[in-house]
Amino acid sequence: MEKLKEILNYHIEFTDSFGLSVKGILLVIIALFATTFILKISRKIITKKLPQEDKFKFIPLFNYVRWLVFVVIFLIVLNNSGVNLTAVLAASTALLIGVGLALQTLFQDIISGIFILIDQTVHVGDIIELDGKVGRVEHINLRTTSAVTIDNKVMVIPNHLYLTNSLYNWTQNGVNTRENVEVGVAYGSNTQLVKDILIAVAKAHPKVLNKPEPIVLFTDFADSALMFKLVFSINNSFEAAFPKSDIRFEIDRKFRENNIQIPFPQRDVHVIQKEM
Numbered sequence: 510m511e512k513l514k515e516i517l518n519y520h521i522e523f524t525d526s527f528g529l530s531v532k533g534i535l536l537v538i539i540a541l542f543a544t545t546f547i548l549k550i551s552r553k554i555i556t557k558k559l560p561q562e563d564k565f566k567f568i569p570l571f572n573y574v575r576w577l578v579f580v581v582i583f584l585i586v587l588n589n590s591g592v593n594l595t596a597v598l599a600a601s602t603a604l605l606i607g608v609g610l611a612l613q614t615l616f617q618d619i620i621s622g623i624f625i626l627i628d629q630t631v632h633v634g635d636i637i638e639l640d641g642k643v644g645r646v647e648h649i650n651l652r653t654t655s656a657v658t659i660d661n662k663v664m665v666i667p668n669h670l671y672l673t674n675s676l677y678n679w680t681q682n683g684v685n686t687r688e689n690v691e692v693g694v695a696y697g698s699n700t701q702l703v704k705d706i707l708i709a710v711a712k713a714h715p716k717v718l719n720k721p722e723p724i725v726l727f728t729d730f731a732d733s734a735l736m737f738k739l740v741f742s743i744n745n746s747f748e749a750a751f752p753k754s755d756i757r758f759e760i761d762r763k764f765r766e767n768n769i770q771i772p773f774p775q776r777d778v779h780v781i782q783k784e785m
Contacts, residue, residue: 537582540582541579541582544575544578544579544582545575548574548575548578614667614669615652617668617669617672618651618652618653618667618668618669619651619652619668620669621668621669621670621671621672622649622650622651622652622653622654622668623651624671624672625649625654625668625671626649626651630671630676630678630681631646631649631654631671631676631678632646632649633646633647633648633649634646634680635678635679635680635681636678636679636680636746636747637656637676637677637678637679638676638677638679639666639670639671639674639676639677640670640674642658642664643658643659643679643747644656644657644658644659644664645657645747647663651668652667652668653665653666653667653668654666654668654671659747659748659750679746679747680746684744684745684746685718685742685743685744686742686743686744686746686749687740687741687742688740688741688742688743688746688749688752688753689738689739689740689741690738690739690753690756690757690760691728691736691737691738691739692707692736692737692739692757692760692771693731693733693734693735693736693737693771693772694734694735694737694764694769694770694771694772695734695735695769695770695771695772696734696735696772698735698769698770699769700727700735702767702769703725703735703737703769704725704727704737706760706763706764706767706769707723707725707737707739707760708723708724708725708739709763710739710756710759710760710763711723711739711741711756713759714741714752714755714756714759716743716744716745716751716752717741717742717743717752717756718741718742718743718744720742721742723739723740723741723742724739724740724741725737725738725739725740726738726740732774733772733773733774734771734772739756739760741756
């Protein structure tokens with residue numbers, strides 16, 4: 510026993526001011542193995558209910574945590590070995606502050622990415638609107654989310670924006686969405702004919718769903734026109750601009766055939782002349 514204590518307390522001098530005991534080295538090794546084991550178990554518990562492809566995204570996060578723990582353990586060993594860490598940290602205060610500010614947004618992105626992956630609010634394939642921009646989600650990573658816009662441009666979205674902005678998920682309730690086209694007709698027009706034309710145009714388009722059936726709402730008596738809204742459903746809201754454009758072209762053609770005018774804003778100006 511005495512021999513074992515002597516071996517464990519044997520001090521290895523690396524420099525004149527720095528050395529480690531065999532016991533300290535063994536404690537570091539044991540702590541590193543224990544940390545690795547605990548992190549693996551924690552990762553399995555946290556990612557147990559996640560899809561298989563999302564589980565692998567947590568590997569970098571646990572690697573970061575593992576290295577952070579390793580650094581903390583290393584600093585503790587240095588401190589117990591007689592190294593004056595206070596002087597070292599005080600000398601590097603400015604550097605540490607700069608690094609901390611630089612990493613602040615990074616950690617915000619990573620934490621937001623964890624929330625997204627765990628609560629499953631956004632999935633690959635969802636169509637989202639964030640800060641007025643619309644895209645189909647292609648990849649969800651811990652730090653960023655990649656989405657492709659309708660004009661085939663890739664948006665790389667820092668995940669912390671999900672926490673600081675309102676996110677609209679167009680497809681969370683399903684791929685079918687309700688779209689609408691508004692149009693105004695001149696006063697005196699046959700409103701029933703307008704309704705029939707709008708319904709017929711919507712039903713004739715191949716991308717408009719039969720159920721629920723298209724409907725027409727008479728929305729307002731505006732200053733220069735009677736306002737109507739054609740409401741219909743499609744199953745690809747990401748490309749909604751194309752069928753809506755087709756429907757507007759066809760509405761214009763049908764209105765011309767039936768002598769229904771789409772008015773422009775008009776004002777009556779009365780000039781009053783004062784007698785001198």
